[in-house]
Amino acid sequence: MTDPKSISFDRIAHRYDETRRLPSRQMKTIIEAFSRELGEYGSVLEIGVGTGRFALPLQRRGINLLGVDISPRMMARGLKKGLTDVLLANALFLPFKDKSVEAAYSIHVLHLIEDWKRALKEIARVTRVAYYTVATHWEDVHSPFSTYWKFIRRAGHGERRAGVFERELPDIILPEKRTLVGSFTERREAADGIEALERRTYSGQWTLPEEAHASAMTSVRKEFSDQVLNMKKKVELIRWGVEDLVTG
Secondary structure (H helix, E strand, O other), X not given: OOOOOEOOOHHXXXXXXXXXXXXXXXXXXXXHHHHHHHOOOOOEEEEOOOOOOOHHHHHHOOOOEEEEEOOHHHHHHHHHHOOOOEEEOOOOOOOOOXXXXXXXXXXXXXXXXXXXXXXXXXXXHHEEEEEEEEEEXXXXXXXXXXXXXXXXXXXXXXXXXXXXXXXXXXXOOOOOEEEEEEEEEEEEEHHHHHHHHHOOOOHHHOOOXXXXXXXXXXXXXXXXXXXXXEEEEEEEEEEEEHHHHHHO
């Protein structure tokens, strides 16, 4: 079931993994830390499971994990990779009984849901103990992505997103626990970022006027042609008690 207030990734399912892939050592570090945290629970629910980028390696580590998503094409790609136990469902209408799972998490999902507060309440309804996210914080980022959105904002359009990023939640709802997973430096070809932007890979681009997009891309290509970028970031695990999702 889809909903006009929730954005589906069907349109980019065929290239999602190639544009969201993390370096293997970095991904391994994140999954190891996350599996240690989730290993204490008998059941875990991922909201926005997609192609199984996080769910599949967690399942392979023995986490009893169920995933939901509104995009059948994304889940179909996950199933081909070996993902199991997924349902087509909307975060606003989870098809589970009250308190039927012990823990839940979402990663890069809430910004796609206009009524994200309702989604959190729905997560709290079906979850007994805790809600998690993996949050990425970039340090002094100067990249094709940042330049693109700077131009778009100056043109008076702003970044188009329905809800709120999970990394912003600690400023809205006080978490129970924050754990630093690690600090990382990624070496990236600027050309890869330019191509992703050109193809409107990111959901915030999908409703931008073509003229604004084309002008922003002209600026990005001019500034970043043939560059290699060293991009620094910190990654943390954040945990909330489910009761805080309702009262926070």
